Amino acid sequence: MADTPPSLYAAREPIFPRRVTGFFRSFKWWIMGLTLGIYYLLPWVRWDRGPNLPNQAVLSDLEHRRFFFFWIEIWPHEFYFVAGLLIMAGLGLFLFTSALGRVWCGYTCPQTVWTDLFLLVERWVEGDRNAQLRLHKSKWNFKKWRLRLTKWVVWLAISVATGGAWVFYFTDAPTLAVNLVTLNAPAVAYMSIAVLTATTFIFGGFMREQVCIYMCPWPRIQAAMMDEGTLTVGYRKWRGEPRGKHKKGAKAAAAAQAATVYDFANLPEADQGSGDCIDCMACVNVCPMGIDIRDGQQMECITCALCIDACDDIMDKIGKPRGLIDYLALEDVPPPPESPERATWKPRPIWQHILKPRTILYTALWSIIGAGLVFALFIRSDIELTVSPVRNPTYVMQSDGSIRNIYDVRLRNKSGDDRLFHLSLTSEETLRIGLEGTETLSVEVPANQTLLQRVYVTARRKDAAASTDRTDLRIWVEDLSTQTRTSAATIFNGKEK
Amino acid sequence: MSDPTDKKPVDEVTGTETTGHVWDGIEELNNPLPRWWLWALYLTIIWGIGYVIAYPAWPMISKATPGLLGFSTRGEVARDIDSFREASAARDAQLASADLSTLADDVELNRYAVSSGAAVFRNNCSQCHGSGAAGAKGYPNLLDDDWLWGGDHASIAYTVRHGIRNDSDEDARYSEMPAFGELLEDGEIPALVEYVRQLADEEYDASLASAGEPLFADNCSACHGDAGTGDREQGAPNLTDAIWLYGGDRESLTQTITYSRFGVMPPWGTRLTEAQVQAVAAYVYQLGGGEADTPSN
Known part of the structure; x- marks a missing residue:
């Protein structure tokens, strides 16, 4: 037992991921281009909605409390669309995680994408892994300063662009861009850019895998959603072990090079007794996370699949079949070598890992909610009303003894021009409707606005409703220009007995 | 890092370093926290010290330490109120001189008047008239269509400005009903009560009511009118409608006639700005009882 206790804190081990090429690397470049392209360019896409409305395709208009997405316009009271989309996002995450493991982490998480971009810059400025290692160990001379400063400046430029792109989603992008440059933009815009610039710069440049390991809850949550049938990045230990140095003579067994599935019946003699892993x-x-995938499943692994590309490259060179490191299910392990079944064993086909009750259930739920949202989107009307009865007091006695109830009616005109709304009511009892401020039953609601109208419903002294505790009624609103109508049910309170 | 010659105790099963602490044969594993996490903790402590110096923090006997920046939530609110005052100064000036009878034509100003009037009402009027303006016994309901002193914009604004039956404003609306308990004979008051109930279309005793009719003509009609429909010049209530400020039951009516009533409202013109008076008048007007404005010459 040591006299001095071990340190309870560990410094970050620097990681210098080597450049790699291959299918997954190319795939990740494409995803990076797509996601970053959408993020940086989307606020600049224009969409003509006519006068009085913003012409920005995607705009979260905080000032007017509207969300615009191409032809869709969401009002604050329709926030259930956002809730629905969040539920769909959650279910989508369940679906992909149960079928394909942490693909979100590996391919599309902003932390991964921006770190990847920063690594690209790092390699471009400082060189690949070995050059970076040398630079890391060298003294702070002119060259080190020059390279570091160049790298940081480029990172900072990317960070500013990232923070800058964010604020364009909340107001008209071209106007804000001019205001930002001429220092006329609101303080909150500069603050947002500053905060997002700092987080991008620090998380992408310096924290990197620390964010995933120590700050992010997803690794824990997603790990709980995986099972032994989930496809994930792993090492075929049964194939690779025992590891050993590559023996030149084994190259004679290059016959298996083209094989995609390992042929157990025809293992080359030279390979018997040593695994395929040459411990290179x-x-x-x-690995951008600085781990060894051969240690098995671990929380740090974001399944970016770059080790698959790296290993496949080596396997090609030494004439072994690809897939020593691969997308695999943990349950797909062959019987032990001495078992007679080993010769005929084959891993389960991929589709069986993807099409299983869990993923089908998730897909069904996801589709139902999605269909519901689309349905809700299409049945939305240009006009809407909400009725809130004034319940302080529940009724008002008029001088002629009639009983009046007051309702705050909010009339929404979602169309682009002013509309005349006509109000009426239906009820099994005799009730009369009136509007505050006008003798008529029509009121003009300005374009794209909600109008609060005080509405009176009256029962005459002798009417049954006047002395009935609760009477059902329905308030109707009709857009006189289009004949669209909609209604809301409410209650009339009579005089207490 | 630790000295390589120092042999670290390692847990055999997991291969993880241990802290060397053993309890009943159970060793504590050491999964070190990242060092930056510790720095983050120190940073929050430094931030905390800075915060305590800059902002109000330590509670003292009468108040907390003020902090170097001189921040106070009270000051913040005062600043907010000032900035809102400043922002609405132009509209307040406009409203103070506006003709309320044509206010509805100016949608923007009308909306401002009604919503700021609602705030004035809740702060100053709701204590008697209720937050929903439904009033209470002795405090008029402002939602109905019955008005003692008039329900057009100008009358409402006048009532708000000068009040009713108060000593502090000589322009206050004023009238006083005599306490008829001292003026009438025994038995005359119950007869009057029944006649008043007959006027109001309530259930009544016919013989008593017919005895009350001449008494009403002699004593009450001067203010309440021959038909009992009241007189707004004197704030005399209409006795024929369904609305009673103090109650229409026999007990309440007997008390009203015997002892009289003397409802007082303070003048608000001295406490509120002219814009606030106009605003609260506009608010009360649109609650449900507003009457057509008589065109002023």
């Missing part, structure tokens, strides 16, 4: 460390060197 390629998988470790390319």
